Amino acid sequence: MTMKRQLFFLFIGAAFILLLISVSSFVYLKYKHHSLSKSNFQTLDQFIQQVPQEKLDKAIAVLKEELRKNPNYSEAHVALGILYHKKELLDEALSELKTALTMKPDFINIYQEMYLIYKEKGMEEEASRALASYEKLKEDK
Known part of the structure; x- marks a missing residue:
């Protein structure tokens, strides 16, 4: 595999991980806010x-x-x-x-x-x- 291709896959992998972290943080904060406002x-x-x-x-x-x-x-x-x-x-x-x-x-x-x-x-x-x-x-x- 060429260096450019490796960097491309590394970039795609990092972007995917950031997306997962963002979505899970959003879901967690939304749940936390909902439970706090109800409590x-x-x-x-x-x-x-x-x-x-x-x-x-x-x-x-x-x-x-x-x-x-x-x-x-x-x-x-x-x-x-x-x-x-x-x-x-x-x-x-x-x-x-x-x-x-x-x-x-x-x-x-x-x-x-x-x-x-x-x-x-x-x-x-x-x-x-x-x-x-x-x-x-x-x-x-």
């Missing part, structure tokens, strides 16, 4: 409870980013609704909770939070409906 929300109640008032904007930004990537993540919509409620952004909170409700109508925490918000807004009829839905789901479980 952030495995204990959603803890996440919400641990957010201090001065960090609400940051937590909201994290949830919005998660929803940008996965708009059907109902638990993130619920968490965002609860955080909006903590910030006293009641209309935004209701909007997020209603979105989550369309995805998971049997998620009991949604009705609990909606009840509280409707009470704060003085919307007694809506509050009563949310409470009735909550109690019905609680009985069914």
